[in-house]
Amino acid sequence: MARLGARWRSVLVAVLAVMLLAMPGLVGFASNKASTGGAQTEPPEVAVQRKETVTLPNGCKKEVFYADIYGQKGAKWKEVFYDRYGVWQKEVIYDSAGGQVIRLPEWTGEALRQKGLVKDLSLTEVRKQEEAIYRLDNSVPNPITSRMVTPQAIANPGGYYDVETNPIPYYGVWARHTLGARYPDNYLLTYGDASYYYSPPASPNGPGCALPYRWEDVGYNTPVGIRDLQTDRRTTVYRTDFGPNQIPGTDLCYRIIDLGPDTFKLLHGSLSAGIFYGRTWLQVIQYNPA
Structure with a gap:
């Protein structure tokens, strides 16, 4: 029995070692998958000062981000829209002269590649x-x-x-x-x-x-x-x-x-x-x- 217990401990240690070695790759894979189909995370040069969550009349929601950019304090930087189930629908980024850059699920690199x-x-x-x-x-x-x-x-x-x-x-x-x-x-x-x-x-x-x-x-x-x-x-x-x-x-x-x-x-x-x-x-x- 002692020999059997030692053998199982050796197997368990080996399995844990393999899992630990694989963990960075699994985390990276999950991170990459999460970043390709939805709104992007904030770039490091944008320090978000405030975020508002607004419920729209149709039950959907949007997040509004404000940052110190374009020479203004607390300027509106972007709006991210979600449906009532929390699925990303659209992202609107404001540029330096009041214009809008638009991102949609249909316009991701993966979606455009399929087309x-x-x-x-x-x-x-x-x-x-x-x-x-x-x-x-x-x-x-x-x-x-x-x-x-x-x-x-x-x-x-x-x-x-x-x-x-x-x-x-x-x-x-x-x-x-x-x-x-x-x-x-x-x-x-x-x-x-x-x-x-x-x-x-x-x-x-x-x-x-x-x-x-x-x-x-x-x-x-x-x-x-x-x-x-x-x-x-x-x-x-x-x-x-x-x-x-x-x-x-x-x-x-x-x-x-x-x-x-x-x-x-x-x-x-x-x-x-x-x-x-x-x-x-x-x-x-x-x-x-x-």
């Missing part, structure tokens, strides 16, 4: 696309004359803008047409205002950004060349979010991209302006002008 709307790029393909965008960007001089009068534009009133006058209803929000100049291989040049928000999901290929186009028109992980026409600096980012929401009758019709704060600062020198005038280069899946 064939994710652009997987090898390192060679990344360099090829970045070089193509760089060549196109350098081939077009900065605009001198105005395309249309834009007295409401924030960053460059009266400048050369591609203005969205009839945004597309899209999943309960508003998307932008693929406005701008079309180039070979479906490359699109668009002029407008750029803002920033906390924080775009990173792409495997580089910094993320939000674009206001339908996912069917510009896919997830599409490379985007962005040039600040006020500093003449440029870089490449990758689409991982939807926004700014092109709300009709607002100055958001001049807005063409939302960047992460690091990219915005790299291009514009600081975050204080909250917005700058620039242009984007990207390759569309389908050309969908107004």
Whole structure:
């Protein structure tokens, strides 16, 4: 009996050792699964000061987060909506100039991949696309004359803008047409205002950004060349979010991209302006002008 007890103790110790070794992987797996299908956790640079939980008339709930961001104390940072069973339905993140970045369950990377709307790029393909965008960007001089009068534009009133006058209803929000100049291989040049928000999901290929186009028109992980026409600096980012929401009758019709704060600062020198005038280069899946 003593020998049998010792044998079982040895087996038990071995099983516990295996479980302890496997625990970090199991925890990581659970963490990854939890982060892919719902609202994202707060980025480290956002210190949430206050959170409110609001019950809506239909029995659903939303959480409203306030933080010291964009040069304001206690500014509204984001709203997260849940159905009456507590299942995540929508996330609205506010950017540096009052715009909205929208996240829905249908727009996660996994959901878009199932629809064939994710652009997987090898390192060679990344360099090829970045070089193509760089060549196109350098081939077009900065605009001198105005395309249309834009007295409401924030960053460059009266400048050369591609203005969205009839945004597309899209999943309960508003998307932008693929406005701008079309180039070979479906490359699109668009002029407008750029803002920033906390924080775009990173792409495997580089910094993320939000674009206001339908996912069917510009896919997830599409490379985007962005040039600040006020500093003449440029870089490449990758689409991982939807926004700014092109709300009709607002100055958001001049807005063409939302960047992460690091990219915005790299291009514009600081975050204080909250917005700058620039242009984007990207390759569309389908050309969908107004």
